[in-house]
Amino acid sequence: LALVAAALATPDQARTLLTQAQAALDSLPAEARDLRSSQLVQGLIADARRRRS
Incomplete structure (x- = not known):
């Protein structure tokens, strides 16, 4: 989130930081990635990437 x-x-x-955020999220076990909080962070990453475009 930070x-x-x-x-x-x-x-x-932004590009580097979002890549790092995605890598951190991807490194979590599948069970952790399925948590609602992880899905929220995934959405925030996607929103931030869209803002850059």
């Missing part, structure tokens, strides 16, 4: 917030606050580093 990486997504940092990406939104620092557009020049």
Whole structure:
């Protein structure tokens, strides 16, 4: 969540920070990725990427 917030606050580093956030989320076990909180973070990453476009 902190990486997504940092990406939104620092557009020049957003790509790197969002990549790191996605990698952290992807490294979680499947059970953890299925949690609602993980799905929320996944949505925030996607929203931040759309804002960059």
